[in-house]
Amino acid sequence: MNLEQQFRENIKKVKAYIYVLQVISWDSNTEAPRNSFRRRGEVLSEISKEVFLLQTSPEAIKLVNELYEKIDSLDDHLQREVRKAKKSIDKIINIPQSEYLAYQRLINDSQLVWEDAKKNNDYLSFKDNLAKIFEYNKKFALYYDANANPYDTLLDDYEEGMTRKEYDLFFNALKKDLVPFVKEVLAADKKSYAKLINDKFDIKKQEVFCDYLTDVLSFNRNSGLMKKSVHPFTWNTSPEDVRFTTKYLENYVLSSIFAAIHELGHAIYEQQISTEFDDTILNGGTSMGIHESQSRFYENIVGRSYEFWETHLPKFKEIFPEQTKGIDALDMHYAVNQVEASLIRIEADELTYPLHIMLRYDIERMMINGEITVDELPQIWNDKIEEYLGIRPTNDSEGVLQDVHWSGGMIGYFPTYALGTAYSAQIFNTMKKELDVEKLIKENKIVKINEWLKEKLHKYGSSKTPKELLLMITKEEFNPKYYIEYLKEKYTKLYLTK
Numbered sequence: 469m470n471l472e473q474q475f476r477e478n479i480k481k482v483k484a485y486i487y488v489l490q491v492i493s494w495d496s497n498t499e500a501p502r503n504s505f506r507r508r509g510e511v512l513s514e515i516s517k518e519v520f521l522l523q524t525s526p527e528a529i530k531l532v533n534e535l536y537e538k539i540d541s542l543d544d545h546l547q548r549e550v551r552k553a554k555k556s557i558d559k560i561i562n563i564p565q566s567e568y569l570a571y572q573r574l575i576n577d578s579q580l581v582w583e584d585a586k587k588n589n590d591y592l593s594f595k596d597n598l599a600k601i602f603e604y605n606k607k608f609a610l611y612y613d614a615n616a617n618p619y620d621t622l623l624d625d626y627e628e629g630m631t632r633k634e635y636d637l638f639f640n641a642l643k644k645d646l647v648p649f650v651k652e653v654l655a656a657d658k659k660s661y662a663k664l665i666n667d668k669f670d671i672k673k674q675e676v677f678c679d680y681l682t683d684v685l686s687f688n689r690n691s692g693l694m695k696k697s698v699h700p701f702t703w704n705t706s707p708e709d710v711r712f713t714t715k716y717l718e719n720y721v722l723s724s725i726f727a728a729i730h731e732l733g734h735a736i737y738e739q740q741i742s743t744e745f746d747d748t749i750l751n752g753g754t755s756m757g758i759h760e761s762q763s764r765f766y767e768n769i770v771g772r773s774y775e776f777w778e779t780h781l782p783k784f785k786e787i788f789p790e791q792t793k794g795i796d797a798l799d800m801h802y803a804v805n806q807v808e809a810s811l812i813r814i815e816a817d818e819l820t821y822p823l824h825i826m827l828r829y830d831i832e833r834m835m836i837n838g839e840i841t842v843d844e845l846p847q848i849w850n851d852k853i854e855e856y857l858g859i860r861p862t863n864d865s866e867g868v869l870q871d872v873h874w875s876g877g878m879i880g881y882f883p884t885y886a887l888g889t890a891y892s893a894q895i896f897n898t899m900k901k902e903l904d905v906e907k908l909i910k911e912n913k914i915v916k917i918n919e920w921l922k923e924k925l926h927k928y929g930s931s932k933t934p935k936e937l938l939l940m941i942t943k944e945e946f947n948p949k950y951y952i953e954y955l956k957e958k959y960t961k962l963y964l965t966k
């Protein structure tokens with residue numbers, strides 16, 4: 469076997485193990501009984517060890533390095549695969565094993581420490597773990613590249629090619645243009661739709677409506693399915709097996725609807741990737757940011773549009789005649805686009821959401837660069853949220869302790885949420901020039917939008933970088949102005965024109 473064949477064989481084997489791990493993880497997140505966790509943990513650790521060995525054994529590393537030496541002679545897809553493989557190996561092998569294991573233990577322990585701290589509103593009990601997590605992440609980033617700024621390295625882990633340079637430009641634009649605009653919208657007179665939104669909606673009937681939405685968005689049911697879970701997520705092994713979940717709350721019907729549409733966005737992306745990448749590491753969406761751009765596109769631009777409710781309110785009314793008495797499409801359009809200053813990121817609306825991310829970016833950046841310490845964190849958090857949204861947490865559970873990410877070692881992840889939404893506005897700007905998007909939504913032809921996205925973006929899987937995709941689709945590098953324009957246009961029309 470030559471080098472390329474050996475590489476191919478190895479990847480194929482890794483993918484087979486990963487397939488097994490994924491099926492187990494779907495089961496554990498949806499169907500598995502509570503007590504199955506013990507035995508599952510044992511089995512998972514055995515299989516994971518095999519995968520780790522296959523990826524990081526001296527032979528596997530040698531193989532990747534040898535291919536990397538002759539990278540220019542490889543075809544495009546193989547080049548991309550070898551670069552990706554080399555990068556993930558280099559991220560691990562420079563870390564001393566004792567530190568790697570100590571970090572794994574720290575992350576494992578920190579989950580419970582954080583959960584308790586959040587429950588008891590006790591930041592002090594979590595502070596030391598948090599400091600260590602930031603220290604380790606910084607150290608590991610420097611092991612990978614001693615000459616790069618460690619936060620740049622961490623940002624690149626979650627969104628290939630993105631550094632502080634791009635994010636600073638992005639968040640500075642939001643600070644300058646969006647913060648004052650949000651204040652204007654928050655101060656505007658608004659009708660309350662709380663009665664409709666928080667009415668009692670039978671969960672079985674909500675399931676019927678979410679099932680209907682699955683067809684509206686042209687999800688391929690022969691290659692996927694929908695279930696429920698506590699935290700909605702999308703799961704896939706290949707474009708032929710893509711599953712997602714939504715979350716049902718009896719007194720908040722919008723939760724299941726928009727979680728379903730959001731996850732459908734992720735799921736349609738995965739279903740439309742070319743199957744040629746199945747046995748490669750180029751399968752799956754290319755990055756966190758691009759993935760989120762797809763889920764947010766369907767959730768906000770499609771699902772929260774007036775046209776969407778013009779077409780689908782009749783079905784909603786048919787299922788919930790009592791709760792929707794006297795409600796028309798415009799009411800529904802307002803009800804799904806309520807703007808409110810809130811303390812909790814995951815409950816934030818489309819307009820205020822990016823400000824929650826901006827705050828986390830500011831803090832991560834300062835923490836990694838040693839400009840602030842964990843002791844100052846709660847105060848800085850509260851000051852910033854007050855500066856951006858005009859409200860202040862009364863305790864740390866609704867402030868610095870609210871998210872799981874940092875306790876899980878995910879530093880550099882948050883910015884991709886806002887970035888993805890901004891990508892979606894830039895892509896939408898191009899799409900509008902080629903498709904009559906509003907008309908397609910109104911005529912229930914979302915499948916045409918799916919087809920456009922498949923040709924322009926989805927089919928490539930991870931064979932292109934986020935930057936390459938954005939440039940190919942929009943003929944421009946990332947530009948936050950489209951996002952700001954989109955938000956201003958939409959919310960001016962909704963709340964600032966008499």
Ligand SMILES: [Zn+2]
Pocket residue numbers: 730734760763
């Ligand atoms: Zn998402």
